Amino acid sequence: MADRIAALRRYLDRRIALMLALGFSCGLPFLLVGGTFTARLATSDIDIKAIGLFAYLLLPYSFKFLWAPVVDAFDVPILARLLGRRRAWMVVAQACASLSLLAMSVTDPVATLPLLGLAAFLLAFSAATQDIVVDAWRIEAAGLERQGMMLASYQLGYRLGLISAGAGALLIASSSGWQASYLTMAALMGIGLVASLLAPAPPETGRAGAPTAPREPFSxxxxxxxxxxxxxxxxxxxxxxxxxxxxxxxxxxxxxxxxxxxxxxxxxxxxxxxxxxxxxxxxxxxxxxxxxxxxxxxxxxxxxxxxxxxxxxxxxxxxxxxxxxxxxxxxxxxxxxxxxxxxxxxxxxxxxxxxxxxxxxxxxxxxxxxxxxxxxxxxxxxxxxxxxxxxxxxxxxxxxxxxxxxxxxxxxxxxxxxxxxxxxxxxxxxxxxxxxxxxxxxx
Known part of the structure; x- marks a missing residue:
């Protein structure tokens, strides 16, 4: 009986529920700089060649390992002391993603296409950074035996984020316009932000629980x-x-x-x-x-x-x-x-x-x-x-x-x-x- 209770607790771990919200927050931005974004450009009569070039906005997802060392080694000032290193980075990345979506909501594709492209790139960069730190938090916050269920919860949340940014954003745009659509998406990023604030901070120790050496100056x-x-x-x-x-x-x-x-x-x-x-x-x-x-x-x-x-x-x-x-x-x-x-x-x-x-x-x-x-x-x-x-x-x-x-x-x-x-x-x-x-x- 005790073994069954222990097994049930493993699946009811609140970190698994938090991974659902964090997965949603990671999946939401992807189509907003991908398929949904190109749909917005197409409905604004942007040249098809220019639309094709915006495919490069997704490159930060492929090259995120280039700045992942900064996420590992650099502490966000002030926030790192209040929230811990991983949660501080999550909050910063999610806040930047929300601000980028706000900028995209008020930018006209016809009049200021370069500015819209810049805001979309900042969204992609912030979203890729969020992916980096969410993965790091997941790995450090739970043992290997829980990683499978946390990953499954993350994938479900990610798919729900894709549905919201795909079908959801298009439906809102068709009824209320693109500005309302992107404002709604910016508000939905708050789901991940709340999850980051509720998430337990990973232990600032080694795998054996031994305290680590003082952090060296960033290099x-x-x-x-x-x-x-x-x-x-x-x-x-x-x-x-x-x-x-x-x-x-x-x-x-x-x-x-x-x-x-x-x-x-x-x-x-x-x-x-x-x-x-x-x-x-x-x-x-x-x-x-x-x-x-x-x-x-x-x-x-x-x-x-x-x-x-x-x-x-x-x-x-x-x-x-x-x-x-x-x-x-x-x-x-x-x-x-x-x-x-x-x-x-x-x-x-x-x-x-x-x-x-x-x-x-x-x-x-x-x-x-x-x-x-x-x-x-x-x-x-x-x-x-x-x-x-x-x-x-x-x-x-x-x-x-x-x-x-x-x-x-x-x-x-x-x-x-x-x-x-x-x-x-x-x-x-x-x-x-x-x-x-x-x-x-x-x-």
């Missing part, structure tokens, strides 16, 4: 070098294999994902059928998969969950090969999408928990930002060649080949899937001198 060079040196100090030469595991774990999903919609259309499914099954029904199946991954980590541990995630994440592409062998019936599409989405988010939760376990307290922002950028890069690079592969081999063989990518990944998981717990004497806060330390379908 950008030391802030950049120390997290990488720490990774190598703890993992040694096997770090190369660990980074390969991270880089290739989700590649089957990234490569096949580009061809999914063209594949459905080629089979004869209509756009309403694809939208209903893949974009609406599939999202919620994916969320079930994310929570299943979190439950598996809490119940069975990260190592077996990581291996199972590698198997089902890649193997689920065989369901798409199966789909190609029959008529375009909606029930067949629902089966394939269910397998694909459930497996993809299950695997995604396992990988994010694994990357979280690779980080060290005090370096979590930089190390997780690096790993999360690395895990998407190879798949994005190879996905550009997916059309050539389909033209050469056809869809059934293409999806089977992408599933085969998972074979070496499973081997890497078996060999290196346990390399997730930094030693108890890991220094948590002040980045040490690098010389002393010498010898992460998109979430």
């Amino acid at each position: 950008f060079g030391r802030a950049v070098a120390a997290p990488f040196a720490d990774l190598y100090r703890r993992q040694g030469p096997r770090l190369v294999a660990i980074l390969a595991l991270v880089a290739f774990y989700r590649m089957p999903d990234f490569v096949s994902g580009v061809m999914a919609n063209p594949f459905y259309i080629k089979l004869g499914y209509t756009l309403p059928e694809i939208a209903a099954v893949s974009k609406l029904y599939g999202i919620w199946i994916g969320m079930i998969g994310a929570f299943a991954g979190g439950f598996s980590i809490a119940r069975y541990g990260l190592y077996p969950t990581l291996i199972v995630g590698a198997v089902v994440g890649a193997g689920s592409n065989l369901a798409l090969s199966w789909l190609a062998g029959g008529p375009p019936e909606v029930w067949r599409l629902a089966v394939a999408v269910s397998i694909d989405n459930f497996s993809g988010t299950f695997a995604g939760t396992a990988l994010m928990a694994y990357m979280s376990g690779l980080t060290a307290l005090g370096f979590a922002a930089t190390q997780y930002a690096l790993l999360s950028s690395l895990y998407a890069l190879p798949g994005k690079l190879v996905s550009g060649l997916s059309g050539f592969m389909v033209a050469a081999y056809g869809f059934p063989v293409f999806f089977a080949l992408t599933a085969a990518i998972g074979i070496p990944v499973v081997v890497l998981c078996i060999l290196y899937g346990r390399a997730v717990s930094p030693p108890a004497d890991t220094v948590a806060m002040a980045p040490a001198d690098p010389e002393a330390l010498a010898p992460a379908r998109p979430a």
